[in-house]
Amino acid sequence: MNRLLGVELMKLRRSGMVWIAVGAPLFLTLQGIANFLRYSDTMFAGSTRTKWEILYEQCMIMYPSLLLPLVITVMVALLARLEHSQNGWKQLLALPVTREQVYKSKLVIACLLVLLNLGVLSIGTLVGGLMIGIEGDVPYELILGRGLLAFVATLPVIAIQFVLSYRFSHVGVPLAIGTALAAPTLFAANSERFWLYDPWTYPVMAYFGPAQEGITRGDWMYAIACGLFLLIIWIGLQEFKKRDMV
Amino acid sequence: MAAFVIETNNLTKTFKGFKPVDALSLQVKKGEVYGFLGPNGAGKTTTIRMLLGLIRPTKGEVRIFGKPLERYRLEIARKIGSMVETPSYYGHLTGYENLEITRKLLDAERKDIDRVLEIVRLTEWRNTKVKTYSLGMKQRLGIAQALIGKPELLILDEPTNGLDPAGIHEIRDLIVTLPEQMNMTVLVSSHILQEVERIADRVGIINHGKLLFQGELAELQSRSQAKIYVEADRPDEAARLLFNTGYRIEKREGALYIDADKSRAAEINKSLILNGYDVSHISEERKSLEDIFLEMTKEAQSV
Numbered sequence: 001m002n003r004l005l006g007v008e009l010m011k012l013r014r015s016g017m018v019w020i021a022v023g024a025p026l027f028l029t030l031q032g033i034a035n036f037l038r039y040s041d042t043m044f045a046g047s048t049r050t051k052w053e054i055l056y057e058q059c060m061i062m063y064p065s066l067l068l069p070l071v072i073t074v075m076v077a078l079l080a081r082l083e084h085s086q087n088g089w090k091q092l093l094a095l096p097v098t099r100e101q102v103y104k105s106k107l108v109i110a111c112l113l114v115l116l117n118l119g120v121l122s123i124g125t126l127v128g129g130l131m132i133g134i135e136g137d138v139p140y141e142l143i144l145g146r147g148l149l150a151f152v153a154t155l156p157v158i159a160i161q162f163v164l165s166y167r168f169s170h171v172g173v174p175l176a177i178g179t180a181l182a183a184p185t186l187f188a189a190n191s192e193r194f195w196l197y198d199p200w201t202y203p204v205m206a207y208f209g210p211a212q213e214g215i216t217r218g219d220w221m222y223a224i225a226c227g228l229f230l231l232i233i234w235i236g237l238q239e240f241k242k243r244d245m246v
Numbered sequence: 247m248a249a250f251v252i253e254t255n256n257l258t259k260t261f262k263g264f265k266p267v268d269a270l271s272l273q274v275k276k277g278e279v280y281g282f283l284g285p286n287g288a289g290k291t292t293t294i295r296m297l298l299g300l301i302r303p304t305k306g307e308v309r310i311f312g313k314p315l316e317r318y319r320l321e322i323a324r325k326i327g328s329m330v331e332t333p334s335y336y337g338h339l340t341g342y343e344n345l346e347i348t349r350k351l352l353d354a355e356r357k358d359i360d361r362v363l364e365i366v367r368l369t370e371w372r373n374t375k376v377k378t379y380s381l382g383m384k385q386r387l388g389i390a391q392a393l394i395g396k397p398e399l400l401i402l403d404e405p406t407n408g409l410d411p412a413g414i415h416e417i418r419d420l421i422v423t424l425p426e427q428m429n430m431t432v433l434v435s436s437h438i439l440q441e442v443e444r445i446a447d448r449v450g451i452i453n454h455g456k457l458l459f460q461g462e463l464a465e466l467q468s469r470s471q472a473k474i475y476v477e478a479d480r481p482d483e484a485a486r487l488l489f490n491t492g493y494r495i496e497k498r499e500g501a502l503y504i505d506a507d508k509s510r511a512a513e514i515n516k517s518l519i520l521n522g523y524d525v526s527h528i529s530e531e532r533k534s535l536e537d538i539f540l541e542m543t544k545e546a547q548s549v
Contacts, residue, residue, distance in 0.1 A: 003350050003351055003353070007350050007351060010343065011339065011347070013338070013343070014375075082336060086335050086336065086337060087331075087332065088336065090300050090331075090334060091330070091334035093300055094323065094328050094330070095348065095351045095352065096324045096352065244301040245300035245301065246295070
């Protein structure tokens with residue numbers, strides 16, 4: 001399994017996937033910081049929120065609802081394409097590795113890429129804020145803690161895209177389905193009752209949902225996210241183990 | 247020690263109603279080069295994929311190194327090198343990196359990469375991205391990949407596809423030397439008889455998923471009957487004459503093909519001439535292996 005992980009990391013070399021993982025959030029944090037600097041004397045003046053909160057919002061407002069699901073879709077599809085494109089499955093699976101090991105190591109890589117992606121967003125915001133010298137206590141829990149929670153919230157999306165990407169050798173299938181499902185996220189997230197049924201809204205809720213005490217819909221969300229992830233990944237694994245590599 | 251390196255028993259695969267492989271029982275002996283022959287679509291690749299555990303048989307069993315593949319796949323896979331159909335590769339990585347992936351998963355020594363690169367003459371291109379390789383180079387990289395870790399069994403599916411004549415020659419020479427030099431058993435598939443003719447100790451011929459012949463090529467050759475080929479004037483009458491003296495005759499394009507070997511040639515000649523027919527050509531015809539192979543696979547098709 002460790003050997004497989006090493007090999008999978010090697011395959012990422014020059015594939016451009018790491019650039020997508022780092023580039024997309026970096027761009028948004030830079031843009032958020034620029035916005036913050038530009039409007040801090042006008043629009044944001046007199047706001048009741050702290051400067052850190054304003055910066056957080058500027059950096060993250062677009063990401064979970066629009067870009068994040070697409071970035072996940074594209075990254076996971078590209079990861080699968082590494083094997084699909086030159087029919088790497090038949091070579092990889094003829095070697096002394098089990099299908100379960102292959103499947104799991106690919107999943108770990110996919111999760112690491114998403115984690116890197118969310119990490120750049122959070123840390124980028126934090127470092128950016130420190131560099132431009134925002135006053136006041138740094139709200140680590142908001143900036144870093146929610147980034148971690150957001151990872152849990154993206155798990156169902158990762159699982160769905162992962163299974164689709166590995167099941168269908170044509171890269172268009174996961175891309176089309178992923179994009180179509182991501183499109184209504186903003187509307188669904190604004191619905192009081194129905195957002196819980198659409199896992200694509202979970203990252204939005206993780207970043208911008210109200211921080212509440214006690215058991216709330218938010219806690220349910222993380223439980224559902226983990227449950228869905230395990231279920232979908234398990235179903236995908238059963239199919240992968242039985243599949244004829246034609 | 248098991249008698250056979252590969253042994254399949256009634257191996258069958260059914261895909262939605264059609265059977266690419268039908269009750270196939272192969273035996274590959276240790277240390278031999280086994281030619282797996284059949285026209286395109288005969289079921290060679292499906293069989294090979296089942297030998298590698300990429301496809302699950304619908305019925306039947308595969309035993310490799312004497313052990314059932316289904317239970318001991320990991321242990322068996324460690325000792326097999328393979329290249330199935332078109333070579334698989336990661337185009338954005340270099341040739342060396344591609345081999346490094348296989349090396350790591352096989353837990354082989356690092357210097358093995360240099361060894362196999364040398365064998366397929368890709369040392370010069372080791373640090374070039376594989377997507378810039380020519381088809382022949384990719385094919386050679388696939389073979390290098392199969393040789394990593396000094397496998398005991400090498401399975402090559404159409405290894406000379408896409409190679410130029412020099413490359414074909416080279417791969418052929420390589421395959422012949424492997425059993426002696428490295429104590430390997432080789433199964434090599436092809437749809438062209440001549441490719442296998444000179445290198446294989448034994449062959450298996452397959453069409454429509456069924457095994458038509460398994461054994462040495464000499465045995466296959468001896469199966470074909472010799473004929474005497476005769477050109478004479480008034481062939482219809484000449485044929486009638488010979489038929490009346492008890493020969494079986496076939497007439498094609500004005501010439502006669504007589505079911506007999508060369509010991510009867512003089513007799514046939516004499517009887518034709520004495521009866522007033524001019525004989526302009528008489529010779530023994532033996533079918534080439536190619537003809538036998540073609541006939542065999544065609545027959546199966548018309549059934």
